[in-house]
Amino acid sequence: METPYDAIVLGAGISGLALAARLKRKTQSVLVLEKSAGVGGRLATRRGNDCTFDHGAQFIKMRKEDTELWREAVGSQELEHVWFSRAECDYVVFSKGLTQLRKSLAQAVELKLNEKVVRLESGKDFCTVLSETGARFLTKKIYLTCPLPQSVALLRNSQISIPEELEHIEYAPALVGLFRVQSTSPAILNFTYQQDYSECIFSISNQLSKGVSQNLAFTMVMQPTWSKAHFENDDAKSEQDITQFFKEALLRIGAGQDFTVLSSQLKKWRYSHPLTTAKTLFQILPADSKIYLAGDAFGGGHILGALRSALAVPLND
Numbered sequence: 001m002e003t004p005y006d007a008i009v010l011g012a013g014i015s016g017l018a019l020a021a022r023l024k025r026k027t028q029s030v031l032v033l034e035k036s037a038g039v040g041g042r043l044a045t046r047r048g049n050d051c052t053f054d055h056g057a058q059f060i061k062m063r064k065e066d067t068e069l070w071r072e073a074v075g076s077q078e079l080e081h082v083w084f085s086r087a088e089c090d091y092v093v094f095s096k097g098l099t100q101l102r103k104s105l106a107q108a109v110e111l112k113l114n115e116k117v118v119r120l121e122s123g124k125d126f127c128t129v130l131s132e133t134g135a136r137f138l139t140k141k142i143y144l145t146c147p148l149p150q151s152v153a154l155l156r157n158s159q160i161s162i163p164e165e166l167e168h169i170e171y172a173p174a175l176v177g178l179f180r181v182q183s184t185s186p187a188i189l190n191f192t193y194q195q196d197y198s199e200c201i202f203s204i205s206n207q208l209s210k211g212v213s214q215n216l217a218f219t220m221v222m223q224p225t226w227s228k229a230h231f232e233n234d235d236a237k238s239e240q241d242i243t244q245f246f247k248e249a250l251l252r253i254g255a256g257q258d259f260t261v262l263s264s265q266l267k268k269w270r271y272s273h274p275l276t277t278a279k280t281l282f283q284i285l286p287a288d289s290k291i292y293l294a295g296d297a298f299g300g301g302h303i304l305g306a307l308r309s310a311l312a313v314p315l316n317d
């Protein structure tokens with residue numbers, strides 16, 4: 001008879017890792033199951049030959065009152081720094097990309113990658129967690145931290161009922177362009193970040209000025225409406241369209257000064273952030289007090305929201 005885990009956390013994004021680290025501090029046996037080949041979820045950093053891009057979240061938008069939550073979740077971090085400050089908020093980043101944050105959180109926990117959970121079975125004392133690879137894990141409690149529509153699909157597939165209001169929380173998709181650029185224009189080199197750049201462009205981030213990339217590189221996130229309208233289009237066409245938008249934007253940023261786009265890449269996120277959030281910071285499934293839901297659909301659609309949710313989940317009941 002296999003020994004059940006005290007807790008299994010689904011998803012090795014920031015909320016899953018922070019929650020697992022908390023559970024672990026209570027000396028419980030904790031396992032994190034992650035469907036991808038790496039940890040971090042929407043905290044993602046892509047390294048090329050000579051450029052590095054954060055291609056999911058770009059920064060942590062930190063107000064003074066968030067510092068305590070941040071320290072509680074992450075502990076002391078010597079590698080974080082303020083990229084820029086605006087309107088009483090610090091925009092905090094990591095010099096090796098936001099990957100650094102997830103790696104430090106993942107150190108303490110037992111983790112299995114490439115384990116996509118496809119079914120949960122809730123028994124009298126324990127739950128069984130089944131993955132696509134055919135692996136089975138027994139546990140006393142399950143904590144789901146996937147983007148909410150993915151958790152909802154998993155629970156439906158397991159014939160486990162969920163509160164109706166959670167079924168209606170939708171996520172915005174995001175199409176993202178990654179660009180290597182050559183330029184001597186001070187306006188381009190010193191550009192940091194701009195949000196709501198246009199009707200089609202949500203944000204443009206300079207990965208060099210952020211300290212993440214060793215050479216000039218930009219991440220451009222398209223607006224949710226544009227991303228939704230183009231999500232199923234041919235990838236090559238979307239990349240071409242986004243590159244055109246980027247060139248036009250850079251022309252304005254550089255006030256017409258010279259630049260060359262050396263290369264472009266497209267990244268697609270089906271679930272970028274929730275369009276609305278749940279009324280509570282986490283949810284215990286009413287039919288079964290062994291299953292918890294947490295993540296950015298509960299605490300707010302950003303890194304601090306995901307952490308706020310992970311820190312609110314009770315550990316002992």
Ligand SMILES: Cc1cc2nc3c(=O)[nH]c(=O)nc-3n(C[C@H](O)[C@H](O)[C@H](O)COP(=O)(O)OP(=O)(O)OC[C@H]3O[C@@H](n4cnc5c(N)ncnc54)[C@H](O)[C@@H]3O)c2cc1C
Nearest residue numbers: 011013014015035041042056057058059117146296302303
């Ligand atoms: C392009 C983009 C830009 C963003 N910009 C910012 C920003 O600048 N600042 C900010 O604060 N936030 C930003 N966000 C939002 C932020 O990244 C998220 O709110 C946060 O990372 C959510 O963390 P999470 O742990 O709740 O979810 P996730 O990071 O999505 O983690 C969930 C994990 O669950 C895994 N999973 C899913 N289904 C299964 C399954 N069946 N079995 C096993 N594992 C599974 C997934 O692979 C994933 O790793 C951005 C997001 C995107 C996509």
